[in-house]
């Protein structure tokens with residue numbers, strides 16, 4: 001028998017939220033409940049940040065109640081401080097002004113054992129964000145650091161392919177997932193867990209829940225840096241995610257074209273708006289070196305990202321040429337930093353990694369997330 005929304009609501013109506021015995025459904029705190037075709041259930045519970053500890057128990061009870069239903073394949077449940085429209089500052093308002101919450105900020109949003117979380121982001125898709133994220137993570141590894149890689153590009157997860165990982169992560173005790181491992185770094189991707197088409201139809205809150213779980217319900221262990229490959233774009237979803245993730249900084253990837261640069265500028269201003277430091281801009285597919293004659297051509301223009309970085313007053317981390325080897329190795333699940341560690345391309349990624357690490361280790365420690373997800 002397929003699981004329905006009604007079954008889930010019935011189970012959730014057995015979960016008390018307070019000493020008076022008010023149940024979760026009657027409490028008015030429950031978001032829309034979504035059940036996908038694969039039997040996965042998603043919902044969130046609205047709370048005030050001051051109730052986070054108590055309501056975490058309610059969240060766990062809700063997950064247990066729903067998990068007990070036959071045919072349920074997974075439960076994504078998050079606590080959110082998202083306020084309903086008209087009741088104060090909204091958590092996110094498309095197109096409207098966005099300000100980080102101050103007084104009500106949840107404290108201690110860090111992921112235990114993880115020293116720094118950084119985002120690799122791009123204003124638009126297809127600029128090489130995932131390729132950069134995975135080679136940057138491997139570059140950090142060559143510095144002797146303990147590194148994790150979280151593929152939060154939920155609509156187009158590419159880390160399983162880029163890192164050549166097959167199979168599914170093991171479920172440990174307490175519903176914690178064991179990350180996969182490749183080339184000495186820990187990797188988690190929604191691509192390990194669901195079919196790509198399933199994630200494509202997820203809506204904002206479900207994406208948030210999935211990402212929150214991949215951050216917090218994964219046995220990352222001790223990490224110096226967790227690199228998060230963000231979904232492309234600078235819309236509301238990205239902003240919400242940037243705010244829900246305890247980011248120490250962001251790396252923006254762009255190609256040199258004007259249009260990509262406009263998007264990159266939006267990316268920089270998005271992170272600045274929520275006071276996340278920009279670790280730097282990377283220019284990808286900067287030059288094309290002909291493999292036959294060795295001549296360089298600037299197919300997309302050149303130097304635009306460097307100029308943009310200097311205009312915006314943020315570091316420029318380097319330029320990566322458009323190169324067939326990078327693409328072929330990526331497609332084969334052997335990132336260039338491990339496949340050709342002494343080659344020129346690996347050298348560029350390693351230099352970026354060094355700059356990023358210098359900024360992280362010399363700068364402020366990982367900052368707490370400003371708002372929204374409290375669990």
Ligand SMILES: Nc1ncnc2c1ncn2[C@@H]1O[C@H](COP(=O)(O)OP(=O)(O)OP(=O)(O)O)[C@@H](O)[C@H]1O
Nearest residue numbers: 125126127128129130131232321322323326327330
């Ligand atoms: N410097 C490069 N030289 C050659 N090919 C590259 C380079 N960087 C990325 N690519 C190729 O470009 C394609 C897109 O790269 P990638 O998936 O990293 O981009 P993305 O910005 O993460 O895309 P999406 O928005 O779809 O997630 C891939 O086929 C990748 O191998």
